[in-house]
Amino acid sequence: MTTAPLPDTAATRQALIDACRAMNARHLNQGTSGNISARVADGVLITPSGVAYDALAPDMMVTIPLEGSPDEIGPKPSSEWPFHQALHKARPDMPVVLHAHPPYCSVLAVQRRAIPACHYMIAAFGGDDVPLVDYALFGSQALCDNMAAVMTERHGCLMANHGATVLGETVEKALWRLEELESLARTYLFSTIGGAPHILTAEEMAEVHVAFRSYGPRSDNNSVA
Template identity: 85%
Template structure:
């Protein structure tokens, strides 16, 4: 498997920190998370910015975001990071092409996670997550080294996963892209659950998903430089 090129870190600025807070507020407002159960992190030049542990999103300020190293234990200064910091750290090391990690407990994703069911290619948008399915990471205690290892392994070639008896996690090239994937994943989970009520959903083939992934390469607006050359 060819690994994507590492992405540059996000700037550690007031705007970036505020955007992380806005992402937390957004996912609760969209009913993709509840309370402070979710968390978000971004790779920056000095390590990883991550939400603090147990602070209501409405009370977060840019200065409250915690910086942890890309490797090793937090040094204990600048606040207590989210209890999920180990798997955030592990994913940032395993996926340097994705500077943003977003974790939440969306209702439909959580139902599938409790049932311990991955999401097969029931819809072409599965391709937005890097492969033919959205896999399920094995259960381990939150914040544990075992969960960290499970997540790093299963997300080696995926942009999102379900977490057994827990919730879901997505990766993003940007904060906005991570939010987009989280909502798309919840829609996929709902579609898969509902399509199983009256029968069995038809699953797209490997070839069909490969076609979608190729088509996604040219999806969206052109970069500004290309627009200027028209």
């Protein structure tokens, strides 16, 4: 399935900036460590490298091609542009890629632990767990390959010794998924204190996946699940 690209307008660019500011305000990220991109008709819009979110303006967003390296003239795109590009190619149904270093997700990432089906909202990420992507140097081809392979049928993942990445049909949906992923990471970590969480079975998760098909407002393509 292919979803139409987002329009390359000032409103779209501002929405990307707003999402970056929101994830910092909600303690889902710190400083300039996260990044966001959106597939548009002419390629991929992505946040520039090393610019504080409060200093961003719509005309500072960088356009990179869907194939090949960015132009070396002009603003420098986020250092994570290679895996954003890889995910946009692998998932034409998801026009938005959002990456950050949420605290609880990052704890699990450095422990190299996926999130099992400790809560039914795991289904919001396309499977029976939130997978862990193997470690590779940021910006490397290995990381691109690892991300694309894991995210083929998933909407979110943890990245070993790194952070988390989610996909979205819209900017708002991607930000919602990031916040939900951090909540799940916190729930899973806390549930291991003084005991062990009960993990939902494959049969129980299958029921959840069916129920999720009708979750959200009627005729609303931007519903959260």
